[in-house]
Amino acid sequence: MKKLYHEIRDPIHMFVRLKDDERKVLDSEPIQRLRYIHQLGLTYLLYPGATHKRFEHSLGVMELASRVFDVVTNPVEKTDEIKDVLPEVTDRVALSYWRQVVRMAALCHDIGHLPFSHSAEEQLLPEGWDHERITFDVISKELGSIWGKFIPPLKPELVAKIAVGPKKAKHLEFTLWETILSEIITGDAFGVDRIDYLLRDSLHVGVAYGKFDHYRLIDTLKILISRSDNEPTIGIESGGLHGAEALLLARYFMFMQVYYHRIRCIYDKHLEDFLKAWLPKGKFPTGFKKLKKYTDNFILNALTDHKYSKEPILNELADRIVNRRHFKMVYELNPVDFEKNNYASQLINKALCSEFDKGMVRYVRIPGKGGDVSFPVEESDGQVVTSLKKSQVLGKLPVTKVEFVYVHPDIEDKAKSWLSVNREDILKA
Amino acid sequence: MERNQRYALILTQAREMLNKGSWCGETHLQKAVYFLKEVFRAPIDFEYILYKYGPFSFELRDELTEMRACSLFDLMVKEAGYGPSYVPTPKGGEFLEKHQGTISDNLQSIDEISEILSDKGVKELEGMATALWIIRNEKAVGQDLDAITKKVTKYKPQINADDARKSAELTLQIISDANKSM
Numbered sequence: 282m283k284k285l286y287h288e289i290r291d292p293i294h295m296f297v298r299l300k301d302d303e304r305k306v307l308d309s310e311p312i313q314r315l316r317y318i319h320q321l322g323l324t325y326l327l328y329p330g331a332t333h334k335r336f337e338h339s340l341g342v343m344e345l346a347s348r349v350f351d352v353v354t355n356p357v358e359k360t361d362e363i364k365d366v367l368p369e370v371t372d373r374v375a376l377s378y379w380r381q382v383v384r385m386a387a388l389c390h391d392i393g394h395l396p397f398s399h400s401a402e403e404q405l406l407p408e409g410w411d412h413e414r415i416t417f418d419v420i421s422k423e424l425g426s427i428w429g430k431f432i433p434p435l436k437p438e439l440v441a442k443i444a445v446g447p448k449k450a451k452h453l454e455f456t457l458w459e460t461i462l463s464e465i466i467t468g469d470a471f472g473v474d475r476i477d478y479l480l481r482d483s484l485h486v487g488v489a490y491g492k493f494d495h496y497r498l499i500d501t502l503k504i505l506i507s508r509s510d511n512e513p514t515i516g517i518e519s520g521g522l523h524g525a526e527a528l529l530l531a532r533y534f535m536f537m538q539v540y541y542h543r544i545r546c547i548y549d550k551h552l553e554d555f556l557k558a559w560l561p562k563g564k565f566p567t568g569f570k571k572l573k574k575y576t577d578n579f580i581l582n583a584l585t586d587h588k589y590s591k592e593p594i595l596n597e598l599a600d601r602i603v604n605r606r607h608f609k610m611v612y613e614l615n616p617v618d619f620e621k622n623n624y625a626s627q628l629i630n631k632a633l634c635s636e637f638d639k640g641m642v643r644y645v646r647i648p649g650k651g652g653d654v655s656f657p658v659e660e661s662d663g664q665v666v667t668s669l670k671k672s673q674v675l676g677k678l679p680v681t682k683v684e685f686v687y688v689h690p691d692i693e694d695k696a697k698s699w700l701s702v703n704r705e706d707i708l709k710a
Numbered sequence: 711m712e713r714n715q716r717y718a719l720i721l722t723q724a725r726e727m728l729n730k731g732s733w734c735g736e737t738h739l740q741k742a743v744y745f746l747k748e749v750f751r752a753p754i755d756f757e758y759i760l761y762k763y764g765p766f767s768f769e770l771r772d773e774l775t776e777m778r779a780c781s782l783f784d785l786m787v788k789e790a791g792y793g794p795s796y797v798p799t800p801k802g803g804e805f806l807e808k809h810q811g812t813i814s815d816n817l818q819s820i821d822e823i824s825e826i827l828s829d830k831g832v833k834e835l836e837g838m839a840t841a842l843w844i845i846r847n848e849k850a851v852g853q854d855l856d857a858i859t860k861k862v863t864k865y866k867p868q869i870n871a872d873d874a875r876k877s878a879e880l881t882l883q884i885i886s887d888a889n890k891s892m
Contacts, residue, residue: 366868448768451759460762507793511833511868512762616781620801623714623780648772649779655793669787669794676787676794680779 289340293480297344302431306385307340309427310573311392311419315339317576321482322397323548324539326605328486335391335398338481342466345473345499346387349465350380353504353515363504366513369458370504379462382435385428386443387466389420390474395565396580401553405560410567413449417441423569457513461504464515469653470525471502471515479531482539490534498524507657507665516657519671526674529654536650536681543610546645547687551607552580555598559583608643608687611696621708626684629700632707633686636699641689649680711753717777718809719746719754720770721798723820724783725806728797730828735793736774737763741835742827743770748846749888750819758843760865764836765843777802822891826884837862837869837877838884845881853882 287304289297299307306312315335324331359370369375393415395405402411420441428435439459446467447455455463466474476495483491501521504513517525539545557563566572587599601607611633618625630644654675657665669676688696711719723742727734744765746752756767774796777783782802785794798806813820827835844851844861851857855878862874869877 447759447761451757454760457762511836514762619780623805649776653771653775655785667787667793669785676785680775682776682779 291337291341291344292484293341293477294344297340299343303384303388305430306388306424306427309424311423311569312336312339312388314573314576315391315394317578318391318394319397319577320478321486321539322399322545323552323602324486324542324545326548326602327542327544328488328539330485330487331482333481333485335394338477339388339391341477341481342390342473343384343388345477345495346383346465347380348499349471349473349502350383350462352499352502353461353465354380359504362506363513366506367458367461367504378433378435379458381431382439382443383462383465385435386420386440386462387473389424389440390416390444390466392416392419396575396577397552399552399556400549404553405556405563405565407564407567411449413445415567415569415572417445417450418567419569420444461513461515468515470656471498471517471528475532476528479528479535482535483531486539488535488538490538491531493527493531494524495528497521498528503659505657505659505665507667514657516659516665516668518659519661522658522668522671525656525668526672529675529678533678533681541647541681541683543613543683543685544607546647546683546685547607547610547643548602550643550645550687551598551601555584555587555595555602556580558595558598559587606690609690609693610685610687611693611700612686614684618708622710625708626686628707628710629704630686632703633688633696633700636703637688637692637696641692642696643687644685645687646684647682649682654678711755712812714809715812716754716773717780717782718806718813719743719752719816719820720773720777721782721802721806722810722813722817723824724796725798725803726820726824727828728795730824732824732828733788733792733831734795734797735832736771736796737793737832737835738827738830739774739796740766740770741839742823743767744839745823745827745842745884746816746819748842749885750816750823751892752816752819760840760843763832764839764866819888822888833869833873834877836866837873838881840866840869841874841878841881842885845885855879855882858882 287299291297318335320333320335320338321331354370354376356370364371393412395412399405421437425437428437428440442450442453442459443463446463447460466472479491480495498521501518502515503518505516506513565575584599584603587595588603590596612629614626622628630642633642656668658668658671659665724734724739727738727742732738743754744758747754756769758765758767781799782805783796784799786797787794840862841858844858848861851861858878859871859875862869862878863871
């Protein structure tokens, strides 16, 4: 007998279930390509367990998106005020359609990722492109024929829009309802993309920081209208506040310990250097037909080839990754230096570049992230307040930000001694 | 506009709005900077889209986060039901002292826009900024008050026709006054 549901084992969610027509999306080339894209890029060079791929993360995001959708659209919980601004929550037929849209948007939300989930998209893609724009195009064009076979058929642009969200699909208008649905996946505070990657990455990396009680948190999510902005957004019931605090703390620790680890950051930079030198015209293609062959396996093959090649530049760039001869950090921005000069790390980078060779110095600056700690919380009496009023923790959570300067291992000692003598003068500039 | 100039401009905008009694939450800052850009032609390159609370810039949101990371802003909660205010820290104040000269061309515009918007609540700001977005992006409406009002209620169904009209009127007046003074 033909199976109605397909079950896939998952280390975080136990089983992820898909219907027959959803399975066709899973089996498509753009989704299967994600089996060969590391979720955390080259992080496995420092955390050996971090070999998981975008594929299983996408399945996890779909699973969580369905759970969150069911919780936040439960009509029993909806006030008249919510029903007025979001009439969709009262229409069972429409809800079933939208649930399907959200599941597929969640499954496809990462299909435009570059190899190694590389973040240097400004450097490695033509102007105006990022992975979200590729994702949008692949969902709406490449997978266009699949959506028509769903019953009822799904509109490709809707799936694409919900997957990418208003921040990246700036050319499109989002209704309030579409904004809420997109928030389920991409939301800053409770987006399931974030919930899944924190849980999954911490499991594979082998750190406990990313764990939190996501079951409790999801059960308390709710569409709320706060007095301050008068618009619906996803918030929580007060019983979920500790779960939300744990999520935001997990995010902070994971960023500081894993995502912004100084060695991970320099490997990203080395990969960017290699790709700029190796790719035709230094850029990835944007059309899926050409992009699809660019998986991590393809790039790793090129790195290995060039490790043994006689071409000096590519050989040197590949060697830094393959033989783990990464540049060494000689400076990290700290509050004392920042107090003296808020361009401290840039000035130190510039000074090192002019004292030594520019090619021997690398600079990484990742601006502040994780700012949104304010979200609505519903009290037991129905009053909606801001999370910052309820929580002793959230307001004190620092914003994550790093700035590093590295040098070639051959000049590490020399650069460090030079910097210890000249640092104060540089910061006076 | 260079990073320190942008920081100085945003900090000054917040300081002036707070001095004039504004709540100065993120929505207030978002809309004030939008008016500064679109009406007073301040050289700010934040891109705005029509979002949940009217015109909204994700770039400005990221910049505010970065400014918190640099300890230039603190979030302060005043009343339970409302979102936090953006308050310049003592370090933000020192930063402004050092960089005041870099935004001298925009000081008068910041003062004017703070004067107009500081006593407005989020709902009014949403209506006014949406009206401005329509005027700037939908050329067909021109300066036609009825057409702008209709569009505001189309994009923001939660704003009733009377409030939308008031917002549109006020916005047209601000544009007209700014054009005279520039």
